[in-house]
Amino acid sequence: MEVKLKVLRYDPESGKEPEYRRYTVDMPESATVLDSLIEVREFHDGTLSLRCSCRSAICGSCAMRINGRARLACKTQVSSVAEDGEEIVVEPAGNMPTIKDLVVDMAPFWDKIRAVKPWLQPSGPPPEREYLAPPQAMIELAEVMNCIMCGACVSDCTVLEVDKSFLAPAALAKAWRFVHDPRDGNTAARLRELSEPSGIWDCTRCNFCVQVCPKDVKPMDQIMKLRAEATAIGITNNAGSRHTFAFTSTVKEGGRLNEFQMLPRTHGLLNIAANLAELPGGIRMIRAGKMPSPFTHKIPGAAHVKRIFKRFEHAKV
Amino acid sequence: MKYAFWPGCVSKGACPELYTSMVRTSAALGIELVELYDGNCTGAGVISEHSMETADALNARNFALAQRLGLPLINICSTCQGVQSMAQQRLKKNAKLAAEINQTLSDEGLYYDAQKGLEVKNFLWVLVEDFGLDRLKSMIKRPLHGISAGPFYGCYILRPESILGFDEFPERDTYLEQVIEAVGCKLITYEGQDKCCGFPILTINKKNSLTMAANHLSEAQKEGADFLVTPCPLCHLNLDAQQPDAAKYATVDGLQVPILHLPQLIGLALGIDPKELRVDRHVVSTNKVLSKLTATPVHA
Numbered sequence: 001m002e003v004k005l006k007v008l009r010y011d012p013e014s015g016k017e018p019e020y021r022r023y024t025v026d027m028p029e030s031a032t033v034l035d036s037l038i039e040v041r042e043f044h045d046g047t048l049s050l051r052c053s054c055r056s057a058i059c060g061s062c063a064m065r066i067n068g069r070a071r072l073a074c075k076t077q078v079s080s081v082a083e084d085g086e087e088i089v090v091e092p093a094g095n096m097p098t099i100k101d102l103v104v105d106m107a108p109f110w111d112k113i114r115a116v117k118p119w120l121q122p123s124g125p126p127p128e129r130e131y132l133a134p135p136q137a138m139i140e141l142a143e144v145m146n147c148i149m150c151g152a153c154v155s156d157c158t159v160l161e162v163d164k165s166f167l168a169p170a171a172l173a174k175a176w177r178f179v180h181d182p183r184d185g186n187t188a189a190r191l192r193e194l195s196e197p198s199g200i201w202d203c204t205r206c207n208f209c210v211q212v213c214p215k216d217v218k219p220m221d222q223i224m225k226l227r228a229e230a231t232a233i234g235i236t237n238n239a240g241s242r243h244t245f246a247f248t249s250t251v252k253e254g255g256r257l258n259e260f261q262m263l264p265r266t267h268g269l270l271n272i273a274a275n276l277a278e279l280p281g282g283i284r285m286i287r288a289g290k291m292p293s294p295f296t297h298k299i300p301g302a303a304h305v306k307r308i309f310k311r312f313e314h315a316k317v
Numbered sequence: 318m319k320y321a322f323w324p325g326c327v328s329k330g331a332c333p334e335l336y337t338s339m340v341r342t343s344a345a346l347g348i349e350l351v352e353l354y355d356g357n358c359t360g361a362g363v364i365s366e367h368s369m370e371t372a373d374a375l376n377a378r379n380f381a382l383a384q385r386l387g388l389p390l391i392n393i394c395s396t397c398q399g400v401q402s403m404a405q406q407r408l409k410k411n412a413k414l415a416a417e418i419n420q421t422l423s424d425e426g427l428y429y430d431a432q433k434g435l436e437v438k439n440f441l442w443v444l445v446e447d448f449g450l451d452r453l454k455s456m457i458k459r460p461l462h463g464i465s466a467g468p469f470y471g472c473y474i475l476r477p478e479s480i481l482g483f484d485e486f487p488e489r490d491t492y493l494e495q496v497i498e499a500v501g502c503k504l505i506t507y508e509g510q511d512k513c514c515g516f517p518i519l520t521i522n523k524k525n526s527l528t529m530a531a532n533h534l535s536e537a538q539k540e541g542a543d544f545l546v547t548p549c550p551l552c553h554l555n556l557d558a559q560q561p562d563a564a565k566y567a568t569v570d571g572l573q574v575p576i577l578h579l580p581q582l583i584g585l586a587l588g589i590d591p592k593e594l595r596v597d598r599h600v601v602s603t604n605k606v607l608s609k610l611t612a613t614p615v616h617a
C-alpha cells in the first residue's frame with residue numbers, strides 16, 4: 001500500500017520557518033502512521049525527528065496531530081485515517097513548544113502534573129501494615145488510572161490555546177485520582193487549590209480531551225467530578241461554583257433557565273463593580289431586543305421539576 | 318414530518334429570534350412542530366456538575382413528554398443535543414437509575430422507556446438526514462449566490478463522537494458545510510470552526526472566553542466570511558452579543574462578523590422576508606448580508 005505523508009518539519013535552531021514536506025512510502029496494509037514515519041526516517045530522510053518507544057500504545061511517547069487531531073501514531077492505522085489513500089497530515093502535538101519536527105517539549109506538561117501533587121498524602125498515624133483501599137473505590141478510579149501521560153488531551157485543549165496557565169486536562173484528571181482515593185487525607189486542601197483561577201472552573205467543557213484521549217480517561221468528566229466534590233464540601237466562594245448554583249436554582253424555581261438572573265447571581269448581588277462592568281453588554285442586548293425577562297417564567301410542571309430536585313439533588317444512584 | 322419540539326431555554330430567553338425563525342422556517346419546509354411547552358431545562362451540562370442524577374431525571378422528563386406524543390424529538394441547540402444524547406446513554410446503561418427516575422415521574426403520569434429510547438435530533442441533523450438536502454435545494458427561492466459563509470458548530474454537537482451517533486452518521490461533522498453549499502453560499506472554512514466559542518466560561522474567565530471568540534471570528538473574517546451560521550444559540554450569544562467586547566482581542570481590525578442561526582439561513586434561502594426571521598435582532602448588524610441578499614431576487 002502506498003502511504004502519502006505530509007509532515008510539518010521545523011528546526012528552531014535553523015532559523016527557518018516551519019514547512020511541510022511530502023513523503024510517499026510503500027507499507028503493508030496493516031501499517032500504522034508510526035510505522036510509516038519510521039520508514040521515512042530509516043530509508044528516505046534521516047533528518048526527521050520523532051519520539052516513540054513501545055509501539056503498542058502504552059508508553060505515551062508518540063502523541064502527535066494526525067489530520068488535525070491529537071492521536072498516538074502507533075495506535076493509528078493508516079487505513080483508519082486515509083481510507084482511499086489520501087494524504088495524511090502529520091504535525092507535532094499542539095499547546096507545547098516544538099523541539100524539532102514531531103518532538104515537543106513536555107516540560108510544561110510535567111510541571112502541571114507536579115503542581116497537583118500526584119502522590120498520596122495520608123493523614124493520621126500510619127497503619128501497622130499497608131494503607132488499605134476498598135476495591136470499589138479503586139474501580140471508580142480505573143478510568144483515570146489508565147492515563148499514560150501522552151499529552152494528547154493537552155495538545156487539543158481549547159482553553160490552553162488561549163491561556164498557558166490553565167492546569168489542563170491531564171493534570172486535573174490526575175488530581176481526581178488522588179482526591180477520590182480513600183487513603184488520601186488532604187482532600188479539602190487539594191480541592192481548595194484546584195478551585196483557584198487556572199483550575200477546575202476554567203475548563204469550557206469543550207469535550208476535546210474526551211474525544212482525543214487514546215485511553216478513554218475522559219479528563220473532562222473527571223474535572224466535572226472535581227467541581228461537584230468541591231462545591232459539595234462547601235468550596236463555593238468562586239465565580240465557577242456561583243455560576244453552577246445560579247443556573248441550578250433558577251431551573252429549580254421555574255423549570256427553565258432564567259438568563260437574566262445569571263450574572264448578578266454569579267458575581268454575587270453585592271459585587272456591584274462586576275455587575276456594572278456587564279452593563280454595556282446588557283444595553284447592547286436590550287437594543288437588539290435580546291434581553292431575557294427578569295421574571296422567572298414558570299413551566300406548567302414547575303412543581304414536578306422541584307420534586308425531581310428534592311428527590312435527586314443529594315442522591316447517588 | 319412531525320416532531321416533538323424542544324426549543325431550549327435560550328430561544329425563549331436571550332435569543333427570541335431563534336424561536337421565531339425556527340417556527341417560520343419549519344412551516345415553510347412543511348415540518349410540523351409539536352412544542353413541549355411543559356418541557357424543562359436540559360441542564361446544559363451545568364446542573365450535572367452539581368448533581369448528575371438530577372440532570373438525568375430532568376432530561377428523562379422531557380424524553381417522557383416526547384414519548385407520550387409518540388414523536389421523535391427535535392432541538393435547536395448544540396448544547397441541548399449533546400446533553401440529551403449523553404443523558405440518554407446513561408439512562409440506557411443504568412437501569413436502576415432509570416427505574417428510580419420513573420418512579421418520581423409517575424407522580425405526574427409520565428414514564429420514559431430508556432431501553433426503547435427516543436430519537437433526538439438537532440435541526441441540522443433533521444435537515445440533512447430526514448428532510449434531505451436535495452429536497453431543500455428544490456425548494457430554494459432565493460439562492461444565496463455571491464455570499465460567503467462559514468460554519469460554527471458548537472462543541473456538544475461534535476464531541477464526543479461515541480455518544481453522538483457518528484457510527485451510523487459519520488458525516489455529522491460536515492453537515493453545516495453541506496447546508497451552506499446547498500443554499501448557494503460560497504463556503505469558507507477556518508481552523509476554529511469546530512472549537513469552543515468560549516460561552517461556558519463567560520462569567521468565570523471573561524478574558525479567556527472573549528479571546529476564544531475573537532480568535533475564531535478573526536480567522537473567519539480573514540478568510541472572507543460575510544457571516545457565520547450556527548446551530549447553537551449559546552455560540553450565537555458569545556460570537557454575536559459579546560463580539561464588540563471580543564474585538565479588543567481580535568487579530569484583525571474592525572471585527573464585524575454577523576452570526577446567523579441555522580433556521581434564519583434556511584429561511585432566507587426559502588425566500589422568507591428577513592424581518593419575519595428577525596435577523597434585525599442581532600447585536601452585530603446583518604445589514605451587509607441583507608444588502609447582498611436584495612441583489613438576489615426571490616423566484617416565485
Ligand code: SF4
Binds near residue numbers: 159204205
Ligand atoms: S473539556 Fe476542558 S480540559 Fe478538556 S479540552 Fe476542553 S477545555 Fe480543555
Ligand code: SF4
Binds near residue numbers: 215218
Ligand atoms: S488523559 Fe488521556 S490523552 Fe491525556 S495524557 Fe492521559 S492518556 Fe493521554
Ligand code: FES
Binds near residue numbers: 051053063074
Ligand atoms: S510508541 Fe508508545 S504509545 Fe506510541
